[in-house]
Amino acid sequence: MSRTLFEKVWSEHVVVVSPQGEELLYVDFNLINEGQSFLAFDQLRIEKRGCRRPAQHLAVTDHYLPTINRERGTAGMANPEIRRVVEMLDENATEFALPHVGWHHHDQGIAHVIAPELGIAQPGMLITCNDSHTATNGAVGALAVPVGGGNQLRHVLATQTVWLKKPKTLRISIDGRLPESVTAKDVILSIIRAIGVGGATGYAVEYAGSAIRSMSMEGRLTVCNMSIEAGARIGMIGPDDTTFQHLAGRANAPRGADWARALAYWTTLPTDAEAAFDRELTFDATKLAPMVTWGTSPEDCSPVDGAVPDPSAIGDADRRRHVERALDYMRLTPSTPLEQVAIDRVFIGSCTNSRIEDLRAAAVVLEGRRAVVPGMVSPGSSAVKRQAEAEGLDRIFLAAGLEWRDSGCSMCNGSNGEIVAPGERCASTTNRNFEGRQGRGAMTHIMSPAMVAAAAVFGRLADVRRLSGH
């Protein structure tokens, strides 16, 4: 019988089929960030429960870790509350005997950057993490599912399993060649714009089509990363030669005879030609353009040559109410061309766009140019940072006037204290432009790394295609 990638991986992990509509699935690997995981550990301590399989977990300090003053250790974390959250993950990882990539570790980075980088994320695995962007890891053909940081994480730690309702399947095919300067970020923003932030709720998404097939692993990770911004907890891409080349030689990838066996298994995973999906959508890659958001939801985006929408022209009452509220928060006037919107700062980083290819794309735009607004660049991992420095990208960012920071989630959600000031407008490579996401009263416009670099050069939202030589 023909099956989809999702159905193959799902069925491999079912431990208990419940007649009541949810299934108990086995978790191959779980990532834990400091987020609110302390709540799960608090509860396990009270119940005197331990971790069933510590070697199948990795604690990763990323959300609360400041991207400066690392050499001073925890003493360099000025805010005592933030320092305490970082210390709690250290303590909990020690008490529960969990492997831990902490602030001092050679591999330190954002969980969804380092799991693929270390070869932990592999095709056919079921991976969980107490983070909504867990689907990032689906780019290698894994079934990667976010879990709640309290009860659900506690459940995974204690039992190495998770209860899940089987989602429906949705294939989103993007066919054709992407135009110049149109990136993976623009692909996923265009999808979210078309289907809305609830458009894929209840579905496991498979991204397919020639534009995905010809996309690098970094680009695929960016696409899968923002599945949740379309409502989907799960986003996947069938493993292919790009996947296998990405995995070969990674620290945790199989070796020798295991590699041959793994490869033979992985090549059975892609969706069968005749397999049916519950829903299918197609996009024409050749029609896509560089995107920017103007509102307070990731679906509130437009090609950069567009304008701020006019709520009075919107027929749907619910949509009109949302747009009015969004423009009020974003302090934008209807019908203003997007390229006239001045910005106050830029941020390049986050699990969405902080990999080496992202930094290269931003550096190409910034080389020999100056940013007219302040900003910072936070590589997705310490390994990305080392690679970027070996290529001289750090010197390009510094010469442009941007700060070159250490790795972490940083200004994407500001939980480490690095926030956008109230009333400031930030061009950002991150994934969410919700009210207050980057700080109370902060206004966020999300876009690709090259577009953020262009915004830095012009001091306003700008079409990167205007910069000659790019």
Place this chain on the structure above:
Amino acid sequence: MQPFTVLTAIAAPLEIPKIDTGMILPGRYMRRHRRPGHDYGEAFLYDLRFDEAGRPREDFVLNMPVYREARILVTDGDFGCGSSREGAAFAVLDYGLRALVGPSFGEIFQVNCIQNGILAITVAEAIVHDLWRQLRAEPGAEMTIDLPRQVLVAPNGTTHAFEISALRKDRLVRGIDDIDATLAHADAIDSFERARRAAFPWLPTARRE
């Protein structure tokens, strides 16, 4: 977990679309430890309920005295989209709410709610609009949510069926925690794990350094 059977309580209309989990529990409150039922209620929708100086916004619906005892919130679309923070569900619970009714919810948030004993039910948009109209017309009106029968009773007495997975319904009605339910399958997990290790010996493991 507190069982959920039949709830009759004041319902408040919250007519703002796309309230994400970061608005439900602002990030700065996520560093708090929590005693279940306490600690997170204050943070619930903080930036909507209070101004920059920490004064209650009088025009915000939940600040109206008539809604002080509200246990049900009738929300707008995509309520709880965004970040997976389970603290958002804790904030709902600690604030005193036991049920959410809306046209759509963020999926992770909805699961987090149900696993913490908050019934988050999806009903058609037209029903939500009708409930808002009734609640606006009679502020402080009560609604009933009958989980065993899977019906919602509007202030004017009309009833609407809602769906919930049989498994979640059973665990909510009995107040059973997921771990206890899972440990009944301990043998199945053990044998599954052994077979998986044997079939896929290359699966990654990590070490403490």
